[in-house]
Amino acid sequence: MSTENKINVSSQEKTGAEILVESLRKENVEIMFGIPGGAVLPIFDKLYDCKDIRFILTRHEQAAAHMADGYARATGKVGVCIATSGPGATNLTTGIATAYMDSIPIVAFTGQVATHLIGNDAFQEADTTGITRPITKHNFLVKNVTELSTVIQQAFYIASTGRPGPVLIDLPVDVQRAKTNFVWHKNVDLPSYKPTYKGHPLQIKKLVDAINSAKQPILYVGGGVITSNACDVLKELAEKVHIPVTTTLMAIGSFPPEHELNLGMLGMHGTVYANLAMQNADLIIAVGARFDDRCTGKLAAFAPKAKHIAHIDIDPTSISKNVVADIPVVGDCKLVLQDILKLVQPKKHTDWIKQINKWKQENPLTYKKDNKLRPQYIIEEINNLTKGNAIVVTEVGQHQMWAAQYYKPKGPRKFLSSGGLGTMGFGFPAAIGAKLGKPEETVIVIAGDGSFQMNIQELATAVVNRINVIVCIINNGYLGMVRQWQELFYNKRYSQSYLCSKKFGKLHCEPVPDFVEVAKGYKAEGYRVTKKEDVVPTLKKAFRVKDKPVVIDFWIEEEENVFPMVPAGAALDEIITSLA
Amino acid sequence: MTEIKRHIISALVYNKPGVLARISTLFAARGYNIDSLAVGETENPEVSRMTIVVRGDEKILEQVEKQLNKLIDVIKVYEFSKVDHIERDLVLIKINANNKNRAEIIEIAEIFRAKIVDVSHQTLVLEITGDEDKLTAFINLVKPYGIKELIRTGVIAISRGG
Numbered sequence: 194m195s196t197e198n199k200i201n202v203s204s205q206e207k208t209g210a211e212i213l214v215e216s217l218r219k220e221n222v223e224i225m226f227g228i229p230g231g232a233v234l235p236i237f238d239k240l241y242d243c244k245d246i247r248f249i250l251t252r253h254e255q256a257a258a259h260m261a262d263g264y265a266r267a268t269g270k271v272g273v274c275i276a277t278s279g280p281g282a283t284n285l286t287t288g289i290a291t292a293y294m295d296s297i298p299i300v301a302f303t304g305q306v307a308t309h310l311i312g313n314d315a316f317q318e319a320d321t322t323g324i325t326r327p328i329t330k331h332n333f334l335v336k337n338v339t340e341l342s343t344v345i346q347q348a349f350y351i352a353s354t355g356r357p358g359p360v361l362i363d364l365p366v367d368v369q370r371a372k373t374n375f376v377w378h379k380n381v382d383l384p385s386y387k388p389t390y391k392g393h394p395l396q397i398k399k400l401v402d403a404i405n406s407a408k409q410p411i412l413y414v415g416g417g418v419i420t421s422n423a424c425d426v427l428k429e430l431a432e433k434v435h436i437p438v439t440t441t442l443m444a445i446g447s448f449p450p451e452h453e454l455n456l457g458m459l460g461m462h463g464t465v466y467a468n469l470a471m472q473n474a475d476l477i478i479a480v481g482a483r484f485d486d487r488c489t490g491k492l493a494a495f496a497p498k499a500k501h502i503a504h505i506d507i508d509p510t511s512i513s514k515n516v517v518a519d520i521p522v523v524g525d526c527k528l529v530l531q532d533i534l535k536l537v538q539p540k541k542h543t544d545w546i547k548q549i550n551k552w553k554q555e556n557p558l559t560y561k562k563d564n565k566l567r568p569q570y571i572i573e574e575i576n577n578l579t580k581g582n583a584i585v586v587t588e589v590g591q592h593q594m595w596a597a598q599y600y601k602p603k604g605p606r607k608f609l610s611s612g613g614l615g616t617m618g619f620g621f622p623a624a625i626g627a628k629l630g631k632p633e634e635t636v637i638v639i640a641g642d643g644s645f646q647m648n649i650q651e652l653a654t655a656v657v658n659r660i661n662v663i664v665c666i667i668n669n670g671y672l673g674m675v676r677q678w679q680e681l682f683y684n685k686r687y688s689q690s691y692l693c694s695k696k697f698g699k700l701h702c703e704p705v706p707d708f709v710e711v712a713k714g715y716k717a718e719g720y721r722v723t724k725k726e727d728v729v730p731t732l733k734k735a736f737r738v739k740d741k742p743v744v745i746d747f748w749i750e751e752e753e754n755v756f757p758m759v760p761a762g763a764a765l766d767e768i769i770t771s772l773a
Numbered sequence: 774m775t776e777i778k779r780h781i782i783s784a785l786v787y788n789k790p791g792v793l794a795r796i797s798t799l800f801a802a803r804g805y806n807i808d809s810l811a812v813g814e815t816e817n818p819e820v821s822r823m824t825i826v827v828r829g830d831e832k833i834l835e836q837v838e839k840q841l842n843k844l845i846d847v848i849k850v851y852e853f854s855k856v857d858h859i860e861r862d863l864v865l866i867k868i869n870a871n872n873k874n875r876a877e878i879i880e881i882a883e884i885f886r887a888k889i890v891d892v893s894h895q896t897l898v899l900e901i902t903g904d905e906d907k908l909t910a911f912i913n914l915v916k917p918y919g920i921k922e923l924i925r926t927g928v929i930a931i932s933r934g935g
Contacts, residue, residue, distance in 0.1 A: 322791060323794065326791075326794065326795060326798050327798055327799075327802050330845075331845040334790075334791070351845060383845065384848065385787070385845060385846065385847060385848040386845050508843070509839045509842070509843070510836065510839040510840050510843050513832070513835065514836060517832075
């Protein structure tokens with residue numbers, strides 16, 4: 194950074210810890226998550242006096258990273274977490290990797306042993322920057338306090354611009370104590386980091402021509418549309434040129450759920466009609482999506498009728514990585530879609546939409562509607578009661594897919610899920626982060642009995658801080674998605690996927706743990722639902738609780754499966770819709 | 774599209790700790806094979822140049838270039854097969870040599886403008902620089918005498934003209 198860019202905010206010398214807190218203020222950080230430890234004590238000493246940044250003490254560092262992530266997903270702001278050196282830092286890594294795979298802006302601070310001890314296998318020493326290098330957008334080891342404020346400013350800038358992602362700052366404890374003048378810059382200038390925002394006019398022209406001549410086009414949109422706040426432009430464009438829209442898991446909520454052009458989610462557990470539309474499209478316009486294997490199915494059989502594949506993405510490495518795009522457009526989704534919107538002629542694809550509607554009628558998203566307590570019904574009722582206005586956060590597994598299929602959020606940032614990494618244990622802490630970022634919203638976790646136990650200790654964090662999230666455990670006594678794969682592809686050999694004690698015989702006699710008692714032990718509310726008719730009254734009761742977490746333990750049909758399903762390695766149109 | 778070729782990639786990077794690790798981690802994590810990697814300071818001490826030789830098809834090459842560009846510490850990436858360039862690799866080679874064949878080996882060395890840097894009763898150490906073809910030809914010629922040790926710096930490359 195150039196010297197004229199520097200503003201000396203204070204001529205008085207400050208310690209590294211003071212500089213850190215002051216820098217967080219400059220970055221308008223209102224909340225941070227973490228756990229103290231030996232190598233970050235100077236920072237926590239300064240945080241003790243800091244009244245304008247709320248600190249949420251978690252019970253596990255992994256949860257701190259997920260909370261920062263959930264806060265970022267719900268608000269669009271940068272989430273901040275902190276942990277001590279060694280095990281504190283390694284515990285953060287699952288959360289950092291989760292944020293990395295889903296392009297979520299977080300800044301993670303870790304303590305490090307004193308600079309003179311680095312490399313000596315000191316107590317609680319780990320090579321944190323080495324460990325996190327492949328799972329961060331960038332990371333820093335700050336060995337000199339004079340660099341600290343600049344590094345923090347750069348970290349927030351890198352995390353939140355271009356394709357967002359986690360940035361980690363490793364801070365040796367002696368640097369936290371060392372003193373220097375506090376310096377802040379007017380703006381960040383990194384010559385080697387210049388994301389491309391404006392799409393290339395020639396490529397945009399090519400894409401516009403392709404749209405004008407396409408007969409069966411489809412918009413395949415991903416999380417980038419939400420990141421760049423492009424949902425309104427997306428809707429305008431889809432309507433103007435009459436193109437159906439399918440969303441990835443990450444883009445749920447980016448397009449109005451009841452819209453005629455909405456095909457729902459595509460891919461492994463996507464709708465039949467979305468997958469058929471992809472396979473029959475002559476033009477695929479990927480917007481902020483990355484052709485993940487869960488979306489494309491078998492690559493060799495993907496989109497056989499596509500004359501053109503256009504790919505709009507801010508990250509050039511996403512383009513032509515899995516599927517070659519003949520019309521690549523590097524840029525910000527919103528800006529590129531705005532440019533396209535101006536240039537395209539209004540169109541109608543009556544025949545194509547008619548065909549899609551026929552597929553919709555023939556293969557609706559459905560489940561067995563009987564008197565049994567089925568997970569899809571629970572999620573439909575959550576959707577009805579909240580009218581799609583609640584923030585739904587999921588764990589990972591079958592319940593995640595049911596939530597993706599049956600929850601219809603009215604707007605972006607209302608369906609939060611670990612898409613890329615598929616991290617069990619993400620949902621509950623992420624929901625706490627989301628609730629703290631959006632206190633006025635109802636926040637509901639759709640959890641599995643397996644996933645919830647991976648960060649169940651955060652009930653303490655939620656109770657102590659009076660955080661109201663509603664955890665709906667879709668309890669089938671199994672690692673359900675594993676069980677489903679074992680049922681379909683491993684001859685029903687349920688190897689290590691049963692979570693209950695077998696000697697009790699029927700599962701619903703003795704699931705372990707008793708989640709209602711666990712909730713009560715943590716001084717949270719706990720309810721159990723075993724009958725279909727109790728779903729709505731119990732949810733209504735839960736919605737009336739305002740100052741603590743609520744756990745609802747739904748005992749569902751144990752061997753319910755997620756359908757439709759495209760088996761791993763099959764083409765998108767080789768869909769299993771039910772057990773034969 | 775799928776033809777596997779050798780590519781020389783040159784990356785200008787900040788001369789900072791951890792940058793080499795960042796690049797080698799990237800190659801390992803993405804499964805790209807490195808033939809050679811040479812690093813050194815440039816005319817600007819704050820900037821280093823890494824010359825990386827990789828094998829792969831066009832698609833892999835495109836990804837390697839993009840992934841390198843994505844790293845915050847990478848300033849610029851070139852791929853040399855697209856431009857007129859000079860490439861050099863330096864080889865130190867220790868060959869079995871006795872009174873009978875020493876003259877013969879020295880003759881081959883002279884033809885290739887290799888330097889004799891060490892002589893003993895049993896061995897000769899030669900130093901040779903050149904491009905891939907020249908070095909391969911030379912190594913093949915001296916192989917029959919018995920190569921005791923061979924060390925290369927890895928390829929570096931520079932574009933011709935302004």
